[in-house]
Amino acid sequence: MSDFDIRYCAIRRALIEREFSRLNDMQQKAVFKTEGPLLLLAGAGSGKTTVLINRIINLLRFGSGYESEYAPENAGEEELKKLAYALNDMDSLDDPEIEALCAVDPPKPYEIIAITFTNKAAGELKDRLETACGAAANDIWAHTFHSACTRILRRDIHRLGFSKNFTIYDDDDRKKMLTTVVKDMGYDTKRYDVKYIASEISRAKDNLITPEEYAADVGDDFYKKVVSRVYDAYQRELLSANALDFDDIIFKTVQLLQTCGEVREYYQRKFKYVLVDEYQDTNHAQYVLCSLLAGGYENLCVVGDDDQSIYKFRGATIENILEFEKQYPAAVTIRLEQNYRSTSNILSAANSVISNNSSRKGKTLWTENGVGDEVYIYVGETQEEEGLFIAKTILEGVAKGEKLKDFTILYRSHALSNNIEQSLKRENIPYRIVAGLRFFDRAEVKDMLAYLWVVNNPSDTVRLARIINTPARKIGDRTVELMRAAAEREGISPFEAACRCDSIPELARHSAALSAFTDMINDIRSKLDTLPLPELYDLLLQNSGYLSYLQGQGREGKMRLENVMELKSTIMEYCERNEEPTLNGFLEEISLITDVDRYDQEADAVTMMTMHSAKGLEFDTVFICGAEEGVFPSYRSMDSEAELEEERRICYVAMTRAKRRLYITSAKRRLLYGQTMYGKLSRFAEEIDPSFVKRHVPRIPSHTAERAPTKKKTVESPRASVGFDAFASRPASIDFSRGEIIDHKAFGVGKILNVTPMGGDLLLEISFEGAGVKMMMAKTASKYITKL
């Protein structure tokens, strides 16, 4: 290292630093550390995505320029002068020459892969990269685990005996196929729970255990022996259907990379930089996949937060993040602990809860945001009171001018949403529930998709079974059974057997029905390359008889038809987005999409979802409801310390979603699953340091007055029961009508623009001469208002 190198690098660093000066020190450190394994422990709201994006931008523009200790070989005093001059000139780095002087081996966009868990995260990454670096962003591999793997598999899966138009089975399809497999093997599905077998197989695949390896390890366990045989048969069945389930998508990619040196080397040479988001949620297979992909250069950057690992039950292993440093001794760890999202009260409350967990890397979030309101803990008598409290709080907020979409209600399980929903309904508050019945789960949508899958891949037996007699076309179970048997005997697919029904004796009798069906499918197939997808879809809808089938279903059918047409819009949208739309491509995309991806953050309505679905999102005001022992934490987790810790992490995730206000609500009595449960306030609420909390305990109704604990609490917290009078009924509000001129104590003279009935109250929209337009609820505001 010469003196020149030292001077050159110093200026280069200063220049690069200036480009990222909007980031805090730790974020910058993470952005500039481009080479070698890097573990980024990114707390909630610490600007994780921003760091990922900037890290990629830094790579593309400057490569390892920041870290490098050498000046470029062809650089001399002349170039150094240019850099020095640029340092004084604010816009200089737009100059490609200067940028080039700062860059050291910048990778091409296609040499970078960023892996996320959700489509949403991948989409956000893509969008923001495109904004930042334009068209080049399209060549960066920003994918979910599954879509990245699918892309890899489409290229080379023939080496594993599948063909590249393979089908993807979701959990439902998997269960169906497993059920037939189990039954075919002569097992009683009552004695052998298909769901259990499915999860056992799934777990095996998560851990990269093949059927052979599984079989070798069952020992004398009879049940496991059965699982082992089913696993083996199931995999063979998938192979002949040319189908992969979700777990296989990862598993087969790992197998491909492990067994096929040529493919492995191709990707290891290709991907100079590998970035993985939400690393705490990776399972063993995904961990191996990451190491394989990064195996060439070992420039592996994983981002995660051990405190936000909430998918253990799906096979995620927190060890991946806890032991990253062991796996890569050269790894550098950087903590991002400054939170930009929440008030310090919310953050401190969340910190005090999570600090009760023992297995963590340790990390304390802090913020420069203001203190904000205390975390509000509400204990109602019943779940109705709880729901009413939430509804009233939202109405009050709306009256102050807040938007409905600023409010989010989170719960541990879907079962809790019901009573909240009723309260919101009663108060006429618009809401949306994320999850519930998913669009792609609707029967009619699944039917049409199944048709498309079969057109794409006639070997797809599960989807074939779904539609072969829907609508009814005289191909009953008996015929389907004969078809399957014939196919087995001849070593062809059931669809193939149906095509040849004339030459197969036992099928000949049904040849009219079978041929009509196969001709219809084959006809559509023959048009695959010529007809645009939306038209193909229309033709299929028509020729399959599904259209008239729906039309014959009256009002119900009309709604179903709408859904079927919405699917067409999805197809058209896909076609517009892609230069070379293919049926295969569309199906692939759709099978990897979930409901949270369709959730529209813009619509103005209160959002309700599980705490799990809320991960990665943020909201102004958050209600965590059902905060009772037995509900949250769930009674099922209460006898295991490890599971309790996972529940606590869920709580941490939920709490840190809130930007400005956090309410934790509970009910002493709750009707759940047809039973009344009596639960104490959740331990998580109790764990919050009282200095960040404001408690509300409602007035003690006479019939519960003898209960000691209630009394004690009232004595303990003098601040209790101050402030919130959601249930005190006020005399009916004064009548207000549009156009009236009023005088408000605080805002002065104003004109009523709008009056909207809401929750037994009126929402007033008033334009004040001095204070602009305000929204307020009539009941609350009437105290301050006099009519003029």
Added chain:
DNA sequence: GCTGGACATTTTTTT
């Protein structure tokens, strides 16, 4: 094949 009633099931579920 469709329908009704019995019967079980009810934590979370990025793909």
Added chain:
DNA sequence: AATGTCCAGC
């Protein structure tokens, strides 16, 4: 309580 699943009987 509510909803899905399964099977018997038409």
